Amino acid sequence: MGLEGLTFGLAASAVLSVASGWWALRRLVQARHLLDTPTSKIRSAAQGYAEFYGVLQEIPETVIVAPLTGTPCQWWRYRIEEYQGSGKSRSWRVVERGTSEAWLLLDDHTGQCLIDPRGALVRPATRVVWQGHQRHPRGLAKTGFFAALGLGREYRYTEERLHSGQPLYAIGEFRSSGGGRQGLDLDAAQRTVVSEWKGNFDGLLQRFDQNSDGQLDEREWARVRLAARLEAEDRHRAQSAQPARHQLSKPRESQPFVLSCAGEDELARRFYWQAAAGFVLCLAGAVAYAWLLGIKGF
Known part of the structure; x- marks a missing residue:
């Protein structure tokens, strides 16, 4: 192996080790935040970082439609991929993506809280994936004879949605106004x-x-x-004197901001598995770095 190859290998293994180690520690901290933050009721929650369980409700006079399927919903995220390349090097590449920024309404039977989803890690229950030959589909791809022939499979579409009536776990920065709750400086x-x-x-x-x-x-x-x-x-x-108004948004600190149809235990378990994978990659990068140093004779 030449000097240039060794230098590149050392740099790549160092970056892999540091980046995966940072990712693993971040996931561990996020998992602890989820498990250590007690569940609150909207009506009596303290101001600051808070966790809630409730049900998504429709915001009156607000109409939200998912862009790929035209399905009414409360939140959406989509991705369009195109099958590009030639020969064995063909692969799916993202050509367009988007995420809804419309506010959500959470109800836990003690009160209602508006949620600004910008910056949140969203884990929806509804996710559909299909393929077609149009850049912007009007609906799900048809099945049958033409689908069996594999025609019109240049694009792959992924759409995720949150719907009213679905359970929602939410953790973030909680603020209230009105109702005599806010203090006065x-x-x-x-x-x-x-x-x-x-x-x-x-x-x-x-x-x-x-x-x-x-x-x-x-x-x-x-x-x-x-x-x-x-x-x-x-x-x-x-x-x-105004009615109480509650809002949840992204924290200013590094605490996680999560909206999920799954509960905190499932999310924390997923974070722990991701942290474990990060530590494995960190160790692999460190081993590769040490091995390359040995080749170089340091």
Whole structure:
């Protein structure tokens, strides 16, 4: 083996070992997050990272249709692959893919929670795969004589969906507003109001410039801050009087954001198997790296 081949082999084995080791550790941490986070009820859940079990419901006046089959659903993801290449080198290659970003509605019989699915690891129960000869199919491929002949099999389509009425496990960042649940940082709210008022400084002068000199002195600024504080309190009371609104979204930290028709035990088990496979690849990369070093004589 030449020097160039050895160098490439060392680099490849090092990358394989590091990347698979990182992946395995990540999957282990994610599995522990799933198992260690207690299941909460939407009505009484604490703010922050939370886990829920419930049933998907339709959002009123919202119509969502899967793009490949035209099936009504609550969420979809699709992939179109084309059979490309020549001879023995032919293989399926992705030519188009897409994922729904429409909000979901989870109901656990104690309350309802809107879910922003962007950035989530979604494991739906419904998954269909078929083949055809059109880039964008209108429905499932027909079966029969032409299918038996293998005609029109240049494209492979995969469509995954979530439907109303299906059970859903969800874990992510939980936030509530309205219903008197949100706290008030009065100083921060006051600064927000003052900042808004400064955006229309002429209006601010008209309201608080008592001596009409075109500027606000210290006493007038004190009145501005007091009025802003009262305005912040009024806004908080008005918001608290609104019905409670719950939302789940991707956490800012590295915690997993998962939406799945399977429960946490099945998901954690899958993560553990993936972690095990990652550690095997990590070990294989390390062994290959050591073997190549031995060949090189280090």
